[in-house]
Amino acid sequence: MLRPLLLSAIALATLAACQREAAPPAEPAAPQTAVAPAASTHAFDPAIRAEDFADLVKTLSSDEFEGRGPGSPGEDKTVDYIKAQFERIGLKPGNGDSYFQTVPMTETTADESTSLKIDANGKPYDLKFGTDMVMGTRTGKSEVKIDGSDLVFVGYGVNAPEQKWNDYAGLDVKGKTVVMFVNDPGFHSKDESLFEGKRMTYYGRWTYKFEEAARQGAAAAIIVHDTEGASYGWDVVRGSWSGAQFDLRAADDPTPRLPAQGWITADVAKRLFADAGLDLAAEYKAANKRGFKAKPLNAKLSLDLKSKVTEKQSRNVIGVMPGSARPDEAIVYMAHWDHLGKHPEEAGDNIYNGAIDNATGVAGIIEVAGAFAAQQPKPQRSVVFLAVTLEESGLLGSKYYVAHPTIPLDKTVAVVNIDAMSVAGKTHDMTVVGFGSSELEDVLKPIADKQGRKLHAETHPEAGGFFRSDHFNFAKAGVPALYVDGGNDLVEGGVAAGEAAGKDYGDNRYHKPADEYDAATWKLDGTMDDLTAVYEVGRELSGSDKWPNWYAGNAFKAARDKMMQGK
Ligand SMILES: [Zn+2]
Structure with a gap:
């Protein structure tokens, strides 16, 4: 968690350092006999x-x-x-006759020798895991193959009916790869009338963006990193996307999932946009204007992502009055x-x-x-x-x-x-x-x-x-x-x-x-x-x-x- 009191006291730069959002759980130990919890000698009031x-x-x-x-x-x-x-x-048991609810989970570790191949207007990109990009799958599949998926720039990738904002309006992204900015239109424009200005809204979270892209039927989604917008540097992105990633099993999660999702560095994005016919700096101005329309990039993505997937479980404890x-x-x-x-x-x-x-x-x-x-x-x-x-x-x-x-x-x-x-x-x-x-x-x-x-x-x-x-x-x-x-x-x-x-x-x-x-x-x-x-x-x-x-x-x-x- 991130303590508000903590946030009030430290610079955002320091915040970034402790922002690994998904810390690994401990390795499961060998089966052992349950140990009785320490008895308290204390009489509770x-x-x-x-x-x-x-x-x-x-x-x-x-x-x-x-x-x-x-x-x-x-x-x-x-x-x-x-x-x-x-x-x-x-308290009575909160889950039928049990106080426990088993939580099955998957642990997915992407093969970091995977490269992301993009053909931008005939210019080949071979993006390396960690240095240029990070990529992962939440499908629980040990191999995801994408071959020649068209790239579309969808601004902030936001569909917010109550804000009357839809970056996917009139767009069919089925099988395509959407590329988008982190945070929300109010952040980079500093416009208080849009998405609460600098304050991060739900639509600014990278998790939201991937979920929305999955609802829209995209094959893959890529977020363009920028340190201000993310509120942390590329090192934090690289750190939290390397190694094992934890998730519920796809079957236990009602939210649709993308075959592949990840981030690219600001530097890669700048070159890629230029080769594919768009000016990145100009898009940071265009994407936060009302009526922004998604734009195709003249580029195709190919990927053969292999991952090691294992299943584990833990428990919630539930009591009810x-x-x-x-x-x-x-x-x-x-x-x-x-x-x-x-x-x-x-x-x-x-x-x-x-x-x-x-x-x-x-x-x-x-x-x-x-x-x-x-x-x-x-x-x-x-x-x-x-x-x-x-x-x-x-x-x-x-x-x-x-x-x-x-x-x-x-x-x-x-x-x-x-x-x-x-x-x-x-x-x-x-x-x-x-x-x-x-x-x-x-x-x-x-x-x-x-x-x-x-x-x-x-x-x-x-x-x-x-x-x-x-x-x-x-x-x-x-x-x-x-x-x-x-x-x-x-x-x-x-x-x-x-x-x-x-x-x-x-x-x-x-x-x-x-x-x-x-x-x-x-x-x-x-x-x-x-x-x-x-x-x-x-x-x-x-x-x-x-x-x-x-x-x-x-x-x-x-x-x-x-x-x-x-x-
Ligand atoms: Zn906590």
């Missing part, structure tokens, strides 16, 4: 309480849990421990349990404990579950507690749950995601990542007011933080999602201290073995405020018959409206 929270985080992030790598012995300990906590609280009046309707609290595991090849401390990221989130939903269990009157709607796996590998556990929900999505009122809580103390504010998205913010606002806290957006909305944690999969499907974080403006020390704390975490602990529980420096009073706020949002929703929606103009509203039609 049903109220949201710092001591209980600290105890949960301490256990989940202990060396014994080995950094909670999916497929490792740490997975067994983690999921058993979460299940035991759900049982202690009195059935509603007293409308048990078929649910509020979902979610937190990813996985982290980066143990790396024996590294000298020194090589256990990535992931105390903040995301033992705090898991402990947080357990604490919230306790509060619901003690609540009088009981919640009328059901409350689901979902600890998902494989977030660090590409938000896969939540993606699988959304494709196989245990309570249907049109009966799911909202999802509240907790990913990496602040432990810097009480604040005068609260960060809503993707601020201005949904009516859930109207539920949160009076609760934050009562705590004397102001709501605001994350400091760097151009980095697209809203699209980088598990709730995003619910949002894409249409379910309103709330993703909040502790604020920046600390009661002790103000904004300067808040930013310093964020920078310290970003520089010294984020995705490092040093992300450990620290009783001496953690200030949990602010964390308890955050948990109380998200609990009260769910308490409000679970006792009501309201269905908050996305705000008008939001990209996810159409999907929600469609699923709720006639209800």
Whole structure:
């Protein structure tokens, strides 16, 4: 995940360095007998309480849990421990008679000796993996062959009905290769009236672009890299596309997939466009004007992509508190349990404990579950507690749950995601990542007011933080999602201290073995405020018959409206 507090404190250049979006899960260990999770000697209180929270985080992030790598012995300990906590609280199994949901996944490693051949107006290009391009397939096929596919430049590759923007208007790209820019039309034009200007929208994400190209029936899609638009350099693209790539099995994912997808460097694009009859610099001006029309490039692509494909699996943990009046309707609290595991090849401390990221989130939903269990009157709607796996590998556990929900999505009122809580103390504010998205913010606002806290957006909305944690999969499907974080403006020390704390975490602990529980420096009073706020949002929703929606103009509203039609 990408912490908003962290984003507020560090330069975007530094951000790029930690932006590997799909970290590898730990290698699965040899089969072994399940180990009973560490028993707590501590008596838990049903109220949201710092001591209980600290105890949960301490256990989940202990060396014994080995950094909670999916497929490792740490997975067994983690999921058993979460299940035991759900049982202690009195939650029912959330997936039939089980607390577990198996998440099958594929691991695809492209043969990096593959070259991408393009014939541009008679001029041959033989693009090398890593230096000139990166390429991969999500089909689960060990060989993908494309022979002489026509290239079409489709601007930003965006089809956004609510923005009245369609780069594919009147175009048939079946069997063709689409070439497009990263980010969205508002970014490069700096035009606030287009796609929220500099702020990254859903349509700016590279994942969206490939999915849209697949819906349009393209054979392949290529994104032209630029450092500003991506918010990271080519090294990050190369790093995250080299080696094993993780995904759900195609059969478990309702989203259509491209046979081949990848990126080319800005330098390759400049030469290729020129040889194929277009001026790249001029297209950066043309593609962000309303009425832009896709243009054929006088070029053909050929590719013989071989990959090694293996299947693995991990588990989500699901507990439910059935509603007293409308048990078929649910509020979902979610937190990813996985982290980066143990790396024996590294000298020194090589256990990535992931105390903040995301033992705090898991402990947080357990604490919230306790509060619901003690609540009088009981919640009328059901409350689901979902600890998902494989977030660090590409938000896969939540993606699988959304494709196989245990309570249907049109009966799911909202999802509240907790990913990496602040432990810097009480604040005068609260960060809503993707601020201005949904009516859930109207539920949160009076609760934050009562705590004397102001709501605001994350400091760097151009980095697209809203699209980088598990709730995003619910949002894409249409379910309103709330993703909040502790604020920046600390009661002790103000904004300067808040930013310093964020920078310290970003520089010294984020995705490092040093992300450990620290009783001496953690200030949990602010964390308890955050948990109380998200609990009260769910308490409000679970006792009501309201269905908050996305705000008008939001990209996810159409999907929600469609699923709720006639209800
Ligand atoms: Zn995280």
